[in-house]
Each structure stands twice: as structure tokens, then as C-alpha cells.
Amino acid sequence: MSDETLFAFEPDDGQDELFGPIDTERDFSGRADLADPPLARVHLETPVPHLDRTFDYLVPTELGESAQPGARIRAKFGHQFLNGFVLERMSTTRTDAKLQELDKVLSAHPVLPESTYRLCKQVAARFAGTVADVLRSAVPPRVASIDKEFAAAEQQGDENSTDESTEDSAQQIRKALNPHWESEGFPDEVSRLAAKMVAEEHIRARIVTPLRYGPQGWPQLVASMLATVYEAEQGAIVIVPDQQNLDRLEEELQGAGFTEEVYARLTAEDGPTPRYRNYLKVATGKVKIVIGTRSAVFAPVQDETLMIVVDDANHNHSEPRAPYWNTRDVALLRAQQQDTSLLFIGPSPSVHTQRLVEIGYLEDYQPLRERRGSLYPRVIVAADEYYQEREYGPGSHRIPSVAWQVITRALKRGPVLVQVARTGFIPAVRCVRCGTQARCPECTGPLGYQDKSDTESGTLVCRWCGRHEHQPQCQECSSTVFKAAHRGAERTAEELGRAFANVPVISSAGDHIRTTITQKSVLVVATPGGEPVAPEGYAAVILLDGNTMLAREGLDAPADVFHRWTDALALAQPHHQDGLCVITADPGQEVNTLARLDIPGYFSHLYHQRQQTQLPPVRRYATVDGAPVDVKSFVEHVQHQLLETSADPEHPPTVSVIGPSPLDPDGKQVRTLLFYSYRDGAAVSAALRGTKAAFSAKKRYQHDPVRVKVDPDGVL
Numbered sequence: 075m076s077d078e079t080l081f082a083f084e085p086d087d088g089q090d091e092l093f094g095p096i097d098t099e100r101d102f103s104g105r106a107d108l109a110d111p112p113l114a115r116v117h118l119e120t121p122v123p124h125l126d127r128t129f130d131y132l133v134p135t136e137l138g139e140s141a142q143p144g145a146r147i148r149a150k151f152g153h154q155f156l157n158g159f160v161l162e163r164m165s166t167t168r169t170d171a172k173l174q175e176l177d178k179v180l181s182a183h184p185v186l187p188e189s190t191y192r193l194c195k196q197v198a199a200r201f202a203g204t205v206a207d208v209l210r211s212a213v214p215p216r217v218a219s220i221d222k223e224f225a226a227a228e229q230q231g232d233e234n235s236t237d238e239s240t241e242d243s244a245q246q247i248r249k250a251l252n253p254h255w256e257s258e259g260f261p262d263e264v265s266r267l268a269a270k271m272v273a274e275e276h277i278r279a280r281i282v283t284p285l286r287y288g289p290q291g292w293p294q295l296v297a298s299m300l301a302t303v304y305e306a307e308q309g310a311i312v313i314v315p316d317q318q319n320l321d322r323l324e325e326e327l328q329g330a331g332f333t334e335e336v337y338a339r340l341t342a343e344d345g346p347t348p349r350y351r352n353y354l355k356v357a358t359g360k361v362k363i364v365i366g367t368r369s370a371v372f373a374p375v376q377d378e379t380l381m382i383v384v385d386d387a388n389h390n391h392s393e394p395r396a397p398y399w400n401t402r403d404v405a406l407l408r409a410q411q412q413d414t415s416l417l418f419i420g421p422s423p424s425v426h427t428q429r430l431v432e433i434g435y436l437e438d439y440q441p442l443r444e445r446r447g448s449l450y451p452r453v454i455v456a457a458d459e460y461y462q463e464r465e466y467g468p469g470s471h472r473i474p475s476v477a478w479q480v481i482t483r484a485l486k487r488g489p490v491l492v493q494v495a496r497t498g499f500i501p502a503v504r505c506v507r508c509g510t511q512a513r514c515p516e517c518t519g520p521l522g523y524q525d526k527s528d529t530e531s532g533t534l535v536c537r538w539c540g541r542h543e544h545q546p547q548c549q550e551c552s553s554t555v556f557k558a559a560h561r562g563a564e565r566t567a568e569e570l571g572r573a574f575a576n577v578p579v580i581s582s583a584g585d586h587i588r589t590t591i592t593q594k595s596v597l598v599v600a601t602p603g604g605e606p607v608a609p610e611g612y613a614a615v616i617l618l619d620g621n622t623m624l625a626r627e628g629l630d631a632p633a634d635v636f637h638r639w640t641d642a643l644a645l646a647q648p649h650h651q652d653g654l655c656v657i658t659a660d661p662g663q664e665v666n667t668l669a670r671l672d673i674p675g676y677f678s679h680l681y682h683q684r685q686q687t688q689l690p691p692v693r694r695y696a697t698v699d700g701a702p703v704d705v706k707s708f709v710e711h712v713q714h715q716l717l718e719t720s721a722d723p724e725h726p727p728t729v730s731v732i733g734p735s736p737l738d739p740d741g742k743q744v745r746t747l748l749f750y751s752y753r754d755g756a757a758v759s760a761a762l763r764g765t766k767a768a769f770s771a772k773k774r775y776q777h778d779p780v781r782v783k784v785d786p787d788g789v790l
Contacts, residue, residue: 102132103165109138111163114176117191118151118158119206121396123763124771126204130167132175141176144184144357146216148177159186159209181221185213185357187374189412194372196407200755201784202696202762203397211393212372214340217350224354244335248305253297253330256289259445268302271380271415278409280418280427282440282674284449286322286644287607292419293326296382299417300327300363304336309362309375313401315388316367317343321589322607323365323384332363340366340373368393371404381405382417387424387637388603389787398783402426421644421673422637425630425684426691428677438674446671451615451646451653453669454480457660472561477616477656478573481597484614484654485577489596491612492570493642495619497584497601498562499525501537505548506555513549516541522560526568560622567599582606602638611647613654620659629689629790633680636664640673690785694755696748696762697789700780705734705746708765708780712748715761727754747789759784 102112114133118125131149133141141147145160155177167173186209194208257265264281271277283292296312303310314320320341327337338352338361355361357374364373368391371381383391383405391401402418409416418427418436430436441449454461456474465475484490500523504511512521512534519538523529534543534556547554558565563583571579579597582588588606591598598606623635639657647653659665667676684692698705709731720726727750734744750758762782769775783789 099166099168100170101166107135109133109135109141111165113164113167113173114141114147115161115164116147116149116158116176117161117205117209118149118156119209120151120156121204121206122770123204123766124768126198126206126763126767128161130169130173132173133163134175137176137179140179140182142182142184143188144186145179146181146183146185146213147179150174150177159191159213161186161188161191181216183221183224183354183357185216185353185374187357190372190374193404193408193411196411197399197404198397199763200403200407200759201397201399202759202766202782203399207396208399211369211395211399214350214353214369215346217347220347220351220354223351224358228358247331247333247336250331251301251304253294253301253326254289255294255298259284259290259441259449261439261442264439267417268299268380271299272302272306272308275415276413277415277417277437278430278435279416279437279439280423280431282423283419283421284441284446284644285611285648286421286641287609287611290449291644292384292421293323295419296323296384297326297330297332299380299382300332300337301330303379304332304363306379307362307377308379309377310364310380310382311370311373311375311378312363312365312382312384313371313391313405314365314367314384315390316603317341318587318589318604319384320365320367325590327365335361337361337363337365340364340370342367342369368401371401371408378412378414380415380417381409382419385420385422385641386418386427387420387422387633389634392787396781398786400785400787403785422640423674423677424637425633425677425680428674428681429691432678432681440674448650449648450643450671451655452649453643453671454654454656455661455665455669456656456658457665472618472658473569473616474656474658477618477658480614480654480656481570481574481616484612485574485595485597487652488594488610488613488647489591489598489608490614490616491605491608491642491645492566492597492599492616492618493605493638494561494563494566494583494599494601495623496560496562497564498537499523499564500529500558500560501562502559503534503556504559505551505553506557507553508548508551510548510550511559512546512556514539514541514543515549521546523558525564560619563599563601566618567597570597570599580606602641605642605645607645611651611653612645613647613652615642615646615653615655617642617655617657617659620657620665624659624662624664628788630788632664633677636668636676639664639668643668688749690790693749694752694758694785695750695790696758696782696784697786698746698748698780698782699737699743700775701742701777702734702744704775704777704780705744707774708769709746709748711765711768712758712761715764716757719757719761719764727757729754729758 105112114131115128116131117128141160143160143162147160148155148157194205194212197208198205285291300310338355340352356364359376364370364375383401386402393399431438456476461476481490502520502522514521514536517539519536521534521536524535534546563581567579567581577597582600582604587604591606591608617639643655646655657665698708716727730749733746737743737745
């Protein structure tokens, strides 16, 4: 299967063809006022689509040594000065335009290696964006003090070489490393993967790890692989979805003997100064192992052998800014470009990696079927007929009796995790008389109680605009009595605190996320993704609000809920240690599959369902949002360009157009969906980019520019 079918990206030189070939060539070598070589090819940091290309500049003599490939510069463009990067130095140019001189070298450090720039071009091509937008994510903002710090260190290093002491330190670190991953319950091949990678056997695989803690958890697996890579003096990148997982991984690495001399953190949460310092360590080759969040996938690691993407199903791997790339696809492009090994690791796979397994691109490693029962906790479905017959009291309960019993028994052995769907106190209420959900009269947002004092005063607060309703009335029946439609983490913690008066209750939700807990007997109430890790696992995990979560609209909603449940399940003690998990949702495909502990099987079944309906990720798609007249003309231009540029005019790329559909009540913003095959992906992305450039250059938008997203999450 070809790379185009898998990823559908443009060749490296594709974007310059949008502006047409230039036959003239001019030689500037020999000019006394210019450096040698006298020209620099530069990519400027401008998001304007029709300027998304390289430009040639003259290099003055005084900038000759510092304006090297990868350096950050400032140059005049029109009537303004723009920052950019030097891509190469040369003596001739193919343009007949009058050339400007570079104004200034902002940083002489090679922050943009040629391989990183090529990757940024491929990402821009795949997601129909501009290279400048990708560079914004790939290269951290400059911090002048760090540039000076590195320049002084390099000058001192030239005067006093420390190669021998550095090598001695590296050998001491290698001897001190002691990561150990317990591979029992997995195929023997998994424990040999790292050795194969450093032996230059490129491996592409998905590994489903049942636990997020302990010697069989994914942090230990990652640490053991990084130790093998470091001992072989090679490089690696590990990308995790959020700060909580990054802190967890760093804690594991430090416990295994890794020091700051071995690895670098790359995350925006650390602030611009630490992030830029660590980036320069990587760019200059001082560190060859990188751990970080989303943008770390672009890190310029030298001698790279391995890339690991943790929990690729997590939506934090999707970039919220244009061109809306995601870690998974960038990692696939990079692994193909640089010919490195690539692993997707986590307790829950995704339907996208399932597609790559199904077509044979990824090898699949998961716990042996006969050992799953000993690696996972026992799963109890509270809505099962057996437990429903033993439920006390009339009606259904948010926390059923079997969950209360499990919590009571489990607290004697260790901590208990309770997962809830929402943050806050009571985020939504409904009328007692007619059941209508209370809505804000100003913005129609959901009304609820922010805290306990609001319930006592009867004040409802809008979650969207913050309006306070001190004497609320139902808009349908004028009733003034409301009841809770949903209970948030704070309300749940309060209820459990009253029920278990002698047990500490910890809330991990919203802006107060805990990474780990150390108490032996404690109740933890957390929202999905905010669950702290217990060093020895939770004695029990209670999954509340399952029906509420499954009732959400969206193609990926059931898979997202299953993913959140699996992440929580991976924090529980295994069955042989009496670990338990209680699900309060009604029996269905997600609930029954989780009860059988057939986690990869769920995504295999889901992928085959998508095959029958020809929905993503079986097919690719793009969204075009904007004013109706602009979206219409934009889509028509894309279709016309596909016909004109088709290599086979009799069989041009096929694009199914659905829409436009309104995005607001007034219909001032609409969305059109474009569905197409992977084989046509490169052509469609090129047409989208070309149309954006043409509309930008000719100012064809009657309103604001349209927004184009390729393979976005959470749209369908």
C-alpha cells in the first residue's frame, strides 16, 4: 500500500508550484557588499495563504556568519518587517524581482533544521493550511536571554572542552538506569521491541496496555524503551496528551534514574523560558530524548530512532489553532519521512489506529486473551437484571446499592475512584412539574446551581453568560420548583462526604486536577481525564452518569465514552487483587464489551461498522465554514480546480458534498462537508490550499475568510 493511500500528503515541492515556474536565473556571487554565499532563501512568518512560499533575500557582509540555515531572522516585506527562518544559502536566484537585504538575525541558533521544515510543509499540505501556522507550533517563541545564555555556554565550551567529562557522566547515568516493565500477560515479542529498534529494525506498532500504574503500566513500558534507546546513544520522542500524563511520565523516569542531562520536557505549560531553553538543548544535540505534549512531535531530535504517542484517542492531541493538525497524523508523516519506529501506546486504542492495524500498517500487541482476567478488575454492570432485582427502593438511583456496597468494602483495602460526567455543583436543573430543562432567557444557556449557597437561596446561574435568576420560572408551565437534572463533581463529593463521614473525599475536576494521591483510604471524585493515579491502584472504580454520557450526540460520542471508561478502568487493581469496577449505565454495546474486557475488539467492531457506512476514518473529510455566499463559491472553486488539475481527466477525484447546513439560528454561518477517499486526499488538500490562496490574493471573500478543517475531531 502506498504512502499516499495511507496519509495523502503533497510532495515537498508541491506548494511552490502554485505560483508557477520562473525561468530567469541571476548570479550575485562576487559582490563586495554581500556575504558569501550572497543570498538566503527565507520562509516568513505570515499566515496569509497566498504568501505561503519562500522568498530570496540578499545577505549583507555583517550577517554572513550568523544568517545560516535554521537561524531566525527579520526581513522587510512590503512596508512592514516580518520574522522568518533561513532555509538555505545560495549564490543564484530564479526571480527577476528587486531583492531586499536581510534586516537582522534574531537568533543564530539553528532552531529550524531542514528535516523539521520539510515536516512542517507536509503537515501544511495534508491539513490544507499554511506552513507559517505549522511553524508557530513547531518552533517555540524566542527568548533573548536564553539565546545569550547558550551563546556564552558555546563560547566557553570552545575554550574549555568537556567531552570526556560529559561522556563519563553519560556512562554513570547508563549504569544507574533501572527501569523494569513487567511483560507477564503480553506476547514475548513486546519485551524485545526496543532492542529491535536500536538494531535499526523499524517497527510500527500499537500496544494496548491494561494499566496506567505499577510495573505493568504504560509509564514503565515507555521508561524501559527509553533506557534502551539512551544506552544505544540514539534519540526518541514521547508525546502525551496533557500535563497530568507528562508529570506522571517524568516521575517514572526520574524514579528509574533519568536526569535532566538525559531528557528534555517540551510543553507550553512550563512557560516560554523553560520551553525555549529545552528546545535549544534538543536543537543543538545536547539532549536526544524528548517528552512533551502535542507540539513536541516536531522536536528536532538528532539520531532519532523511536517515536511514541501515548493515548492517541485523547482529544488533547488535536491542535485547536489552524491548520488543526493532530499528533497521530504528524507522527505518521514524520515516521515515514525520517524512517523511524513508531509506537501508539495506551490503555485504550482509537478507531484511527484500528484502521492502520486492519490495513496491515501497524502491528498489534495486546494482553493475551487468557490473561486479561488477571490484568483487569472484575466489571459489575449495575443495570444488569440480577442487580436490579436486588435494588432497594422504587425507581432508579444515580448511585445504585451495589455501588454503595462495593465502596464500603473497598475502602477497607484502599482508595476508591468515582468518575462523574460533569464539573461543578448542579450544572443543570429541570422543572418538577413538566420536566423541561431550565434555560437562560438571554442566551438560552443551561441554568444550574453554582454551589450550595445558590441552592439555599434558590438562585439559578447561567453556565454560558453568567446571568443570575433570583426568582426563576419554567418557560413552559411557569412553575417555580426545580430539581437537579445533573449532579457535578462538587455535589457528588458532598453527598459521598456525608455518607462516609470518616473518609476523606478529594475532588479532581475543572481547574483543580490532581496527578497522584498517596492516602490509603480515600474517596476520589473526578471527571473524565482528571483521575489521579494511586501508586498501588484503586480498590474499586465506580463509573457514574454513563447513560448521560452515552446520550450525547455525535458520531464519536460512544467511542469517547468507552475511551474514558477504559482510562478509569486502567487505574483499578486487577481481579486477582480483588479489584472491582461498577458501571451504572444500561447494558449496550459499550457496556457489554467493557464487561467482557474485550477492549481492542470494541474498536475492531466499530471500524467494521464504519466500513459499512463509509464514515470516517474509512473515508476522509473536510469542513468548510463561513458565510453562505463565500462557502458556496469556495466549494465550487475547489471542485473546478480538481477537474482542471486531475492527472486523469476521465476519472477526476470524487468528492461528495453535503450541505450547507446552518451553524447559528440566523443562518449567517453555514458548514459544508466534503467526503473523499484516502487516494484522493492529496489532490483535495491541494485544491483546498490553492483555493484559499486564490481567494486571499484576489480578495474574493464577501465576508470573513472561510475556515477549513481537514479530518477534524468532534464535528460529525
